[in-house]
Amino acid sequence: xxxxxxxGAGVIGSGIARELSRYKLNVALIxxxxxxxxxxxxxxxxxxxxxxxAKFGTNKGKFNxxxxxxxxxxxxxxxxxxxxxxxxxxxxDEEDMKTLQELYENGVxxxxxxxxxxxxxxxxxxxxxxxxxxLGGLYAPTAxxxxxxxxxxxxxxxxxxxxxxxxxxxxxxxxxxxxxxxVITNGKEAIEAKIVINAAGVFADKINNMLATPxxxxxxxxxxxxLLDKTSKGLVNHxxxxxxxxxxxxxxxxxxxxxxxxxGPTSEDIDDKTDKATTKHGLDYIRETALKTTRSIEFxxxxxxxxxxxxxxxxxxxxxxxxxxxxxxxxxxxxxxPGLSSAPAIAKEVVTFVDxxxxxxxxxxxxxxxxxARTFFNELxxxxxxxxxxxxxxxxxxxxxxxxxxxxxxxxxINRSAGGRTINGIKRRCRPGAGRCxxxxxxxxxxxxxxxxxxxxxxxxxxxxxxxxxxxxxxxxDC
Amino acid sequence: MxxxxxxxxxxxxxLAAAIEAKKKGVDKILVLxxxxxxxxxLQQCIHNGFGLHxxxxxxxxxxxxxxxxxxxxxxxxxxxxNHMVIDISEDKVVTVISEDNGLQLINAKSVILAMGCRERTxxxxxxxxxxxxGILSAGTAQRYVNMEGYMVGKKVVIVxxxxxxxxxxxxxxxxxxxxxxxxxxxxxxxxxxxxxxxxLDDYDIPLKLSHSVxxxxxxxxxxxVTISQVxxxxxxxxxxxxxxxxxxxxFSVGLIPENELSLKAGIxxxxxxxxxxxxxxxxxxxxxxxxxxxxxxxxxxxxxVTEESRKAGAYAAEYVLGGCKDSSxxxxxxxxxxxxxxxxxxxxxxxxxxxxxxxxxxxxxxxYYDRKIVVKNKGEVIKSVKRRHLAPGEMEQVKIxxxxxxxxxxxxxxxxxxxxx
Numbered sequence: 040x041x042x043x044x045x046x047g048a049g050v051i052g053s054g055i056a057r058e059l060s061r062y063k064l065n066v067a068l069i070x071x072x073x074x075x076x077x078x079x080x081x082x083x084x085x086x087x088x089x090x091x092x093a094k095f096g097t098n099k100g101k102f103n104x105x106x107x108x109x110x111x112x113x114x115x116x117x118x119x120x121x122x123x124x125x126x127x128x129x130x131x132d133e134e135d136m137k138t139l140q141e142l143y144e145n146g147v148x149x150x151x152x153x154x155x156x157x158x159x160x161x162x163x164x165x166x167x168x169x170x171x172x173x174l175g176g177l178y179a180p181t182a183x184x185x186x187x188x189x190x191x192x193x194x195x196x197x198x199x200x201x202x203x204x205x206x207x208x209x210x211x212x213x214x215x216x217x218x219x220x221x222v223i224t225n226g227k228e229a230i231e232a233k234i235v236i237n238a239a240g241v242f243a244d245k246i247n248n249m250l251a252t253p254x255x256x257x258x259x260x261x262x263x264x265x266l267l268d269k270t271s272k273g274l275v276n277h278x279x280x281x282x283x284x285x286x287x288x289x290x291x292x293x294x295x296x297x298x299x300x301x302x303g304p305t306s307e308d309i310d311d312k313t314d315k316a317t318t319k320h321g322l323d324y325i326r327e328t329a330l331k332t333t334r335s336i337e338f339x340x341x342x343x344x345x346x347x348x349x350x351x352x353x354x355x356x357x358x359x360x361x362x363x364x365x366x367x368x369x370x371x372x373x374x375x376x377p378g379l380s381s382a383p384a385i386a387k388e389v390v391t392f393v394d395x396x397x398x399x400x401x402x403x404x405x406x407x408x409x410x411x412a413r414t415f416f417n418e419l420x421x422x423x424x425x426x427x428x429x430x431x432x433x434x435x436x437x438x439x440x441x442x443x444x445x446x447x448x449x450x451x452x453i454n455r456s457a458g459g460r461t462i463n464g465i466k467r468r469c470r471p472g473a474g475r476c477x478x479x480x481x482x483x484x485x486x487x488x489x490x491x492x493x494x495x496x497x498x499x500x501x502x503x504x505x506x507x508x509x510x511x512x513x514x515x516x517d518c
Numbered sequence: 519m520x521x522x523x524x525x526x527x528x529x530x531x532x533l534a535a536a537i538e539a540k541k542k543g544v545d546k547i548l549v550l551x552x553x554x555x556x557x558x559x560l561q562q563c564i565h566n567g568f569g570l571h572x573x574x575x576x577x578x579x580x581x582x583x584x585x586x587x588x589x590x591x592x593x594x595x596x597x598x599x600n601h602m603v604i605d606i607s608e609d610k611v612v613t614v615i616s617e618d619n620g621l622q623l624i625n626a627k628s629v630i631l632a633m634g635c636r637e638r639t640x641x642x643x644x645x646x647x648x649x650x651x652g653i654l655s656a657g658t659a660q661r662y663v664n665m666e667g668y669m670v671g672k673k674v675v676i677v678x679x680x681x682x683x684x685x686x687x688x689x690x691x692x693x694x695x696x697x698x699x700x701x702x703x704x705x706x707x708x709x710x711x712x713x714x715x716x717x718l719d720d721y722d723i724p725l726k727l728s729h730s731v732x733x734x735x736x737x738x739x740x741x742x743v744t745i746s747q748v749x750x751x752x753x754x755x756x757x758x759x760x761x762x763x764x765x766x767x768x769f770s771v772g773l774i775p776e777n778e779l780s781l782k783a784g785i786x787x788x789x790x791x792x793x794x795x796x797x798x799x800x801x802x803x804x805x806x807x808x809x810x811x812x813x814x815x816x817x818x819x820x821x822x823v824t825e826e827s828r829k830a831g832a833y834a835a836e837y838v839l840g841g842c843k844d845s846s847x848x849x850x851x852x853x854x855x856x857x858x859x860x861x862x863x864x865x866x867x868x869x870x871x872x873x874x875x876x877x878x879x880x881x882x883x884x885x886y887y888d889r890k891i892v893v894k895n896k897g898e899v900i901k902s903v904k905r906r907h908l909a910p911g912e913m914e915q916v917k918i919x920x921x922x923x924x925x926x927x928x929x930x931x932x933x934x935x936x937x938x939x
Contacts, residue, residue: 266641315648315649316646316647317646321646341644342639343641343642344641344644345649421621421623425620428615428621434615435618435619435621436600437552477640479637479639479658482654483658497666502650502738503650503651505738506738508651510662511668511669511670511672511766512668513667513669
């Protein structure tokens, strides 16, 4: 019997697990996928928003601003790359400038520090490549960029290091409430827990409805992106938004913490909660729209395109509450943008719900808030590189030549708690295959290292989910 | 540590350059190879057809490589495997790392860039759809099948008709896979004609010219693609789309010279070739750094890589031994690609260092029959050669006797495809 079962190991579920791991609790983090952070957490804009665009009085507004304030501290503890580069919302006509003024005023009301309206000259001085027709911009110095999925992975790793149990490939099919505990099942094995925290992303409505009367719906809203090669570095220096529309914050152009440039997203309501395919019309739309921000985008620098799903709630605001109907169920649902920005604050809020439900929580004196730092071999000095190779020769073996990722970094990514077990899992944790050749050269070597470290057959190494194995057999087998 | 010449890359280009430099009298040469063996991509090209021009016989890739590897050994040229160069400075300090020796700085009088190329990916050409397992570049698939001993799928669609894609169409067929189609967006193949005959026609694999894969489907594994016909502007023609079931999509949509190190050394790249700008000595704009093979421009046949790399090796030797013109000479003839030509290498010819014969390597933009390749100065024909057939998949060359250029006022040599026969 667990004290708590968290359903969904995205940035929200993993963040809650990590915050709960401060206490003497028996926590299971349940994930239907083959890895943590494979839903919305793996494909989003990777922005920590300043928070001016969610209306005052909403959960989105409250948690974004609160999350932003503690982001630096959380990322320091968990050794997650985070860079407060600041953002601009840029305006091209008087209508846009009015919107910027409204955003500014809303931001001030929410308590966001440092907001300024810049005129054309100031914007172009800070961003020389953007469209010269810009009239002005709302500058927010507290906005930042973070590795898309790394906070989620780091949260999960730190939670496990502090005693949380991670259960992968467990798709919750049903939940029943017994007298004072829940029985969760995937159709094969049951998991019992006193409290269920629903952090199931686009499926959060389904989880709620297993226990309670439907009272919200989560609809998938697709966002498509282009990622440009690091050779585009310097195209823009801040997160550059166009003026927001009803469907979201519009197409942005932003540096990533890894030094690439990201363009996107589109915003399209779809029906299928598993459809993460890019589309011709979506990619065409980004091509056209992003060029409005800067004409200097070189589309020959594109290294990949991808799509993610936002969990769009029918209530239009984050649902973060104890179920009004079922005692012991906590819904953390509809965490669309600015979900990544809000995650640290949401996790802390949910702890207070658990505290309410359980009486009082007892702190675990062995809790270690720090995640072991990753080695970024490529960023070290020559002396440091040499010393590291002498200490561990596997640092002398460059596996991914585009990103200069060594075997030692890959082995570390596999062997950590919540470690990578798939090609994409390793890519997310230390970037082999994230560069311009997209794993063309290092793919075979990453499979070899995974198979060796996990002691499995190379044919069993998957790209992502079970069933996505790369190799289909041996040659001369049964042709 | 000091060497006269450091060759970066132990594939066909690096091997030929190192051997030639040694033959010209340079003693201290070091070849640095990142992989576990010499020979580069040739080692995974187990089909034959290599060496017809250089050796007048048909060899497999590994056999072709072996001839040079043997010669390298016979000539006692130093080489290091599993050594990855991570930096080259403008003053030719090469930073290399390895499990055995940690990080080393090696000084060179001259550096020969021979890092080869990489494949353009599905991501780079932004084919819409999902991103399941079963999507690979053709060369990666070739590595799995030929070197690692694994199959990567059973029902295959190949996007692009570059040579590796054509070769893999045959290879997958021989391994029992069914190759449903090779889909080429252009109205002509980017590969060699002999490969279309030997790898597609002989196996009844359809080549769909002016067609494009417009969607990839599948959640965990590829389940199919949509193929659509395109018009002459490469736009999809409505009503022509159809679905094909497959579990694998291989991409053979172009090769890109791998010049990340060249950029670190301060070398400018040509937008046409994605390789360095070089002069008649195959020397880049950084004096003493030479480039050859697929890192300079993508070749069709390894034989021409060998030919070009021997030159680079010889001139690097000349540079080291002190017989070389100072490359800073600004009296240059620029070579300019005109009508029907996509690029020319070398891009610059120094007037005071013209060798007896100049060879210009280039590619054409389209398929042509019965045309002339015309080299001109200020509109005046310097040289004109007939060609019965020209194709973008085949590298062309034209040789010009330098005496034709003496005593004339010349800043630019243009090359064009001309209608007049």
